[in-house]
Structure formats: structure tokens, C-alpha cells
Amino acid sequence: xxxxxxxxxxxxxxxxxxxxxxxxxxxxxxxxxxxxxxxxxxxxxxxxxxxxxxxxxxxxxxxxxxxxxxxxxxxxxxxxxxxxxxxxxxxxxxxxxxxxxxxxxxxxxxxxxxxxxxxxxxxxxxxxxxxxxxxxxxxxxxxxxxxxxxxxxxxxxxxxxxxxxxxxxxxxxxxxxxxxxxxxxxxxxxxxxxxxxxxxxxxxxxxxxxxxxxxxxxxxxxxxxxxxxxxxxxxxxxxxxxxxxxxxxxxxxxxxxxxxxxxxxxxxxxxxxxxxxxxxxxxxxxxxxxxxxxxxxxxxxxxxxxxxxxxxxxxxxxxxxxxxxxxxxxxxxxxxxxxxxxxxxxxxxxxxxxxxxxxxxxxxxxxxxxxxxxxxxxxxxxxxxxxxxxxxxxxxxxxxxxxxxxxxxxxxxxxxxxxxxxxxxxxxxxxxxxxxxxxxxxxxxxxxxxxxxxxxxxxxxxxxxxxxxxxxxxxxxxxxxx
Amino acid sequence: xxxxxxxxxxxxxxxxxxxxxxxxxxxxxxxxxxxxxxxxxxxxxxxxxxxxxxxxxxxxxxxxxxxxxxxxxxxxxxxxxxxxxxxxxxxxxx
Numbered sequence: 103x104x105x106x107x108x109x110x111x112x113x114x115x116x117x118x119x120x121x122x123x124x125x126x127x128x129x130x131x132x133x134x135x136x137x138x139x140x141x142x143x144x145x146x147x148x149x150x151x152x153x154x155x156x157x158x159x160x161x162x163x164x165x166x167x168x169x170x171x172x173x174x175x176x177x178x179x180x181x182x183x184x185x186x187x188x189x190x191x192x193x194x195x196x197x198x199x200x201x202x203x204x205x206x207x208x209x210x211x212x213x214x215x216x217x218x219x220x221x222x223x224x225x226x227x228x229x230x231x232x233x234x235x236x237x238x239x240x241x242x243x244x245x246x247x248x249x250x251x252x253x254x255x256x257x258x259x260x261x262x263x264x265x266x267x268x269x270x271x272x273x274x275x276x277x278x279x280x281x282x283x284x285x286x287x288x289x290x291x292x293x294x295x296x297x298x299x300x301x302x303x304x305x306x307x308x309x310x311x312x313x314x315x316x317x318x319x320x321x322x323x324x325x326x327x328x329x330x331x332x333x334x335x336x337x338x339x340x341x342x343x344x345x346x347x348x349x350x351x352x353x354x355x356x357x358x359x360x361x362x363x364x365x366x367x368x369x370x371x372x373x374x375x376x377x378x379x380x381x382x383x384x385x386x387x388x389x390x391x392x393x394x395x396x397x398x399x400x401x402x403x404x405x406x407x408x409x410x411x412x413x414x415x416x417x418x419x420x421x422x423x424x425x426x427x428x429x430x431x432x433x434x435x436x437x438x439x440x441x442x443x444x445x446x447x448x449x450x451x452x453x454x455x456x457x458x459x460x461x462x463x464x465x466x467x468x469x470x471x472x473x474x475x476x477x478x479x480x481x482x483x484x485x486x487x488x489x490x491x492x493x494x495x496x497x498x499x500x501x502x503x504x505x506x507x508x509x510x511x512x513x514x515x516x517x518x519x520x521x522x523x524x525x526x527x528x529x530x531x532x533x534x535x536x537x538x539x540x541x542x543x544x545x546x547x548x549x550x551x552x553x554x555x556x557x558x559x560x561x562x563x564x565x566x567x568x569x570x571x572x573x574x575x576x577x578x579x580x581x582x583x584x
Numbered sequence: 585x586x587x588x589x590x591x592x593x594x595x596x597x598x599x600x601x602x603x604x605x606x607x608x609x610x611x612x613x614x615x616x617x618x619x620x621x622x623x624x625x626x627x628x629x630x631x632x633x634x635x636x637x638x639x640x641x642x643x644x645x646x647x648x649x650x651x652x653x654x655x656x657x658x659x660x661x662x663x664x665x666x667x668x669x670x671x672x673x674x675x676x677x678x
Contacts, residue, residue: 119649126652136661136671138654146663156649177637184600186674199637236676249672251660374598379637387643 105343106308107336109273110265113280114258115290116228116298117160123227123257124151124194124383131296135233135250143227143255145190151382153178157225157257160289161201162388162396164259165223167283167403170205175387176224178380186249187230195260197377200224201386209275210405218276219264230254259289265304270332274325277301282404286429294324301328307339307349314339315349319363321356331356335363407432415445424453430467431457434474441478444485451481455495459502471505472498480508488512490519490569521568523575526559529567530576533558534583544580552576587615 122129125142142149162172179197205220231253236245261280267273281292281299292299301322306314319335322328334356339349354363402410404426411422425432435452439445456477460467477498484494489512497517501508511517520526533555534541540558544551552573559572592612596603603611654660661667666674 121649121651126647126650127654128651134657137657139660140652140654144655144660152645152647154649155646158646175643182598186672232674246676247674248668248670249674250670251672374594376598381638384638384640384642384645 103343104310105340106311107268107270108265108306108308108314109267109269109332110304111261111263111267111273111276112302112304113261113263113277114228114300115164115261115280115284115292117157117257117259118288118290118298119154119156119160119257121154121156122255123154123157123225124255127255129256131298133252135248135252138252139254143189144251151194151380153383153386154257158201158386158388159396160257160287161223161225161259162393163287163400164261164284164289165202165205166393166397167287167400168205168207168220168223168261168280170202170220170223172202172388172393173199173386175199175385176201177385178225178383179377180380181375181377183375185229186247187232187254189230189249189251189254193227193229194380194383195226196224207276207279208405209272209279210408211272211275216266216268216272218266218272221262221264223259223261226258226260228253228256228258265306270329270336273303273332274329277328278325279405282427282429286401286403297323303328303332305332305335305339307336307343309343314343315351317349317351318353319356320353320366321358323358327356327358330361331363334361338363404429411445411449415439415449417446417449421446421449421453424457425449428467434467434470438474438478441475441482443478443481447481447485448478451477451498455498456502459499463502470502472501472508476501476507476509480512483509483512487521487568488518490566492569493517493519493565496565518566519568520563520566521571523571526567526572526575527579529559529562530572530579533562533576534579541580541583545583552580555580587612587619591615 116129119129121127122143125140127138127140127143130138142151165172176196176199178194180192181195181197182192184191200222202223203221205223206217207220208215208217230249230251233248233250235248263276267276277299284290284292284299290298294300303319303322304316305319306316308314317335317339319331322331335354342349350365353366355366356363408422408426411417411425412419417425425435431452434456435449438448438452456467456470456472459465460470480494480497480501483489484491489497494508497508497511497515500506500511504511520529537555537558540551540554544555555576556569556573559567559576560569563572589608589612592608592615595615596608596611657671661671664672666672
């Protein structure tokens with residue numbers, strides 16, 4: 103039997119509009135429960151919802167970025183079901199005529215590329231939040247639940263992929279790519295931990311090319327849990343099939359703590375949402391001009407940017423991935439690049455030293471006190487051999503903390519590296535004279551001794567010796583002694 | 585084809601409504617009449633007629649993405665059959 107894993111994803115992205123999908127309530131995260139609700143999002147009788155233009159624009163941009171066709175006409179439907187987090191007892195969503203259909207997106211898996219088809223990108227509204235109160239703190243065994251409708255009515259873009267994904271790793275890469283796109287488009291902050299990016303999956307195992315039974319997996323709250331849940335489920339289904347049994351069609355929840363998926367107690371009746379067109383909302387007919395304007399607003403997307411960094415700027419993959427993975431960091435890099443320094447050197451510094459400092463101090467790059475031009479100037483001083491790489495690191499640290507320009511720090515501190523041959527020869531000879539043990543160690547073949555002697559040279563020059571020059575002279579003098 | 589009693593029960597259940605057997609029988613007759621009407625409509629030739637989802641000839645009605653004040657929390661909660669300081673309360677779900 104030949105098994106193949108088949109995965110399709112359904113992703114919800116909370117759009118970062120200021121106001122909700124159909125009313126003027128604020129969408130800000132957090133806040134007092136039920137402080138951001140009004141008759142429209144509470145579903146009071148006689149209210150009239152009106153579509154948020156900003157949400158439509160965000161969803162169209164996302165659809166275009168995923169190569170979807172924008173429907174000339176789309177409508178909203180009511181999806182009817184009873185659940186306490188739905189104040190209206192229906193969710194306004196899109197059904198048979200969605201905003202956009204039929205797209206695709208290529209993911210780069212290193213060894214190969216995978217084209218993932220996009221069934222649709224549509225608009226809907228978010229539900230409220232239930233807080234289950236009781237000893238267990240979970241839905242099972244709760245005594246009662248509190249309903250917070252601040253989230254009810256926040257615009258969501260729903261993205262449904264074709265079952266083109268073939269492994270848990272591909273799922274995770276797809277989701278990360280999608281998140282990067284949404285962040286570059288500026289339409290969502292896509293924080294899985296805050297629930298502004300959510301992902302459900304359908305997974306089945308085809309046997310000798312014959313379609314398997316789909317199982318839906320829910321409650322995967324991080325990229326890691328998406329991978330873990332799908333890997334667990336992949337193994338579980340293969341085990342069931344290997345044992346000659348059949349996979350049951352069901353919905354399973356991922357349990358973060360145990361790393362396993364569990365069957366949800368299924369309701370006896372199948373869901374029957376009784377969709378019908380939302381009579382209070384008129385159709386969306388985005389014209390060509392609007393769509394073209396939105397297309398023009400799409401910035402260079404992460405995948406294109408990565409390709410450009412690698413092919414035009416010759417950045418190694420590790421560096422380009424780090425830079426592109428954070429839109430603000432990429433912008434910083436590109437601003438520094440205008441100063442004319444070597445892109446690879448610059449990329450190394452931004453993705454290495456600078457990023458390390460930012461992370462260490464938990465400062466977003468937008469608030470970094472070292473200007474991109476300042477970093478570029480610092481790198482220039484290194485490439486001109488005015489200061490060493492080691493000195494530059496210290497200067498960067500100081501500039502990072504004080505906000506002073508790096509080139510000023512170098513000038514004021516009288517920092518310059520010693521590469522003058524005569525001066526270095528003097529220092530090196532002193533070091534050799536003062537450390538006969540290390541010298542004889544070196545002569546007997548101990549490479550470590552060279553490092554020790556270099557350390558002494560650095561100490562004597564207070565770190566200012568050009569490492570390349572000093573190493574060259576030291577080795578030369580030691581070998582001549584022999 | 586007439587509607588079955590089970591269908592009436594199913595629809596009632598989805599709408600969270602409880603009926604006596606007598607009421608169910610009455611509803612079954614009424615739903616039959618509705619479906620019969622739908623069958624009449626279905627017999628009309630609609631080839632080439634675009635599907636109608638809305639009765640008014642209006643499209644693209646939008647509001648700008650601007651916040652407006654929400655209701656006061658007390659106002660929000662006032663209509664709830666059961667509420668605490670933090671908001672709406674509902675009996676256990678599962």
C-alpha cells in the first residue's frame with residue numbers, strides 16, 4: 103500500500119480595520135468585555151448593517167496577492183446556527199457567490215516548490231468570545247459561560263485552499279507565507295497567540311492514489327501546534343489504515359498539552375446552516391477601476407523580495423529569509439542600502455548584530471535609535487579598515503543604547519584600528535618576549551598558543567590592533583624566530 | 585411529494601422550537617402549502633434569467649471605515665435575560 107498525506111487548510115485572518123464589518127464599533131483588541139458593542143453587532147431587531155469599505159479593500163488585496171479572480175458580483179448570506187457567541191443566531195458570511203475564487207500560491211520548500219490552489223477568499227464577521235466559568239476552566243464541566251461581544255462583528259477574511267498540501271511541514275510553510283503576505287499588505291497583524299490568525303485543517307491519507315476519508319482538525323493555536331497536530335494525525339490515520347480499519351469522518355480537537363488530537367463528541371444531527379441571502383446587505387460589484395487601484399497598492403510581496411535579494415543583491419538564503427520575514431526589518435535594510443555599502447555586509451549586520459540587540463532589548467526595529475544611514479556609515483568604516491569588526495560591534499552597542507551616531511562615537515572616542523606595520527611589530531615583539539611559554543607551545547605545534555598571543559596583542563593595544571594585520575605579523579615573527 | 589413529519593421535527597429542532605403533536609400536524613399542512621407554492625414557481629421557465637438575491641436594484645452600499653461610539657455597557661447588558669457585572673451569562677454549553 104502506498105500512502106500519501108493530503109491536506110487542505112481553512113484560514114481566518116482578522117482584518118485590522120478601525121471599525122467592525124457592519125457597524126462603527128471599534129475593533130481594538132482587549133478592553134472591558136462588552137464595551138464595544140452596539141445594536142447592529144448585538145443583532146437587535148430592526149437594525150441595518152452596512153458593509154465596511156476598508157474591509158472589502160483589504161480582502162480584495164489579499165485575493166489579488168493570492169492570484170484569485172475577483173467576482174464581478176458577490177453577495178452575503180446568513181449562516182444560521184444557535185450558539186451563545188453568536189448574538190444574532192446567524193453569522194453573516196459568503197456562501198455560493200464569494201468575493202473571489204480560483205487562485206494559487208507557490209511555496210518554496212527548499213528542495214522543491216509546491217503550488218497550492220486557492221478555492222476562495224471571502225469576507226465574514228467574527229463571533230464573540232465565550233469565557234467558561236467553573237472549576238475546569240474549559241467548556242466541559244463549566245457551570246456557566248460569560249459572553250463577550252467585543253469581537254463579534256470584526257471583519258474576517260476566510261481563505262480556503264485546495265487539498266494540494268502534502269505534509270505538515272508544507273502546511274506550516276504555507277501558513278507562514280500567507281501570514282507574511284497579510285502583514286506586508288498591512289491588512290492584519292496576524293498574531294496566532296491573539297487569535298487574529300486562525301487555521302483549521304482537513305487531512306486524509308490516500309491509499310494507492312485512492313482518496314481517503316477527511317478528518318477536520320481544530321484548535322491549533324501556533325505554527326508549532328499546526329505541525330504537531332498534523333504530524334500526530336498523519337501517524338494516527340496511517341496506523342488505523344495499517345491495522346486494516348477505516349478512518350472515521352469526524353472533527354478532532356488538538357490538545358496542546360498532550361500533543362494529541364481527540365474526537366469531539368459529535369452531535370447527532372449533521373450541521374444544517376440553512377444559508378439564505380442576507381436581505382439587509384446589497385451585492386458587492388467592485389468595478390475594474392477600484393480593483394486596479396487596489397492592485398497598484400500591493401507592495402513588493404515577501405516571496406518576490408526574497409528572490410530579488412538573492413538574485414540581484416546576492417544575499418545568502420539565511421540572511422534574506424531573516425530580513426524578509428520582518429517587513430520593517432527589510433525596510434530598514436533597504437534604507438541603509440541607499441548609502442551604497444555592500445549589500446551582503448549590510449545584510450549580515452542587520453540580520454545579525456542589529457537584530458540581536460533589538461531582540462535582546464525587545465525593541466521593534468521601527469524604534470531603533472541607530473539610523474539605517476548610521477549603520478551603513480559604521481560598515482563603511484569597517485570596510486575602509488578604520489576600525490575592526492570587533493570595535494564596530496562595541497560602537498553599535500553604544501549607539502544603540504545612547505542614540506548617538508556611530509561615526510560620531512568613533513570620532514569622539516578616537517577609535518581607529520592600528521594597522522601601521524611598525525607600531526604593530528613593536529607590540530608583537532614585546533608580546534613574544536613576555537610570553538616565552540606560549541611561544542614554545544606554538545613552536546611545538548599548539549595552534550591554541552597563537553590565539554593566546556593574539557589576545558595579548560589585543561590587550562596591549564586595547565582592542566585597536568587590526569586583527570588581520572596583527573595575525574599576519576605575529577605569525578611572521580614567530581616563524582622567523584624558528 | 586409531501587413533507588414528512590420528521591422534516592417538521594428537524595426544522596423545529598434547528599430553530600429551537602417545541603410543539604405539541606397537534607401543532608406539528610398543523611405546521612406540516614402549512615409547510616406543505618409553502619412547498620407547493622415553491623413547486624409552482626419552479627415550473628416557470630427561467631432560462632437566461634439571472635438569479636435574484638435581492639428585491640431592490642441597489643449595489644455597492646458601503647460605509648467608510650470610521651469608528652462610532654458603542655453603546656454604554658449598562659445599555660448593552662440591560663436586555664439580557666441573565667447578566668453579571670462582566671456581561672452576558674449563559675447556562676453551560678455542553
